Amino acid sequence: MRPAWLCRNCAAAWPCPPAQLHLATEFYGHSIALAFYLAANMQDAVDDLYALGLDPDLRALHARFLGWLSLSRRPNRADLEG
Numbered sequence: 001m002r003p004a005w006l007c008r009n010c011a012a013a014w015p016c017p018p019a020q021l022h023l024a025t026e027f028y029g030h031s032i033a034l035a036f037y038l039a040a041n042m043q044d045a046v047d048d049l050y051a052l053g054l055d056p057d058l059r060a061l062h063a064r065f066l067g068w069l070s071l072s073r074r075p076n077r078a079d080l081e082g
């Protein structure tokens with residue numbers, strides 16, 4: 001829900017865990033597209049927060065929108081070490 005960026009279903013800060021699961025399923029196999037989608041949404045959220053006269057914490061927003069993604073995309077150490 002814009003401009004507060006809360007989940008329509010549970011009113012938690014979006015993307016909430018269920019929304020993350022939904023996105024991961026919807027973009028399965030397209031992690032780059034998902035990253036672009038989330039980055040675009042984060043940019044919209046930043047714009048909305050500035051429009052509301054707020055001073056968004058960009059580091060926190062980045063962690064919220066994109067931070068959870070890195071967990072599922074963490075490289076497999078065994079692959080790197082060969």
Ligand SMILES: [Zn+2]
Nearest residue numbers: 007009010016
């Ligand atoms: Zn939710």
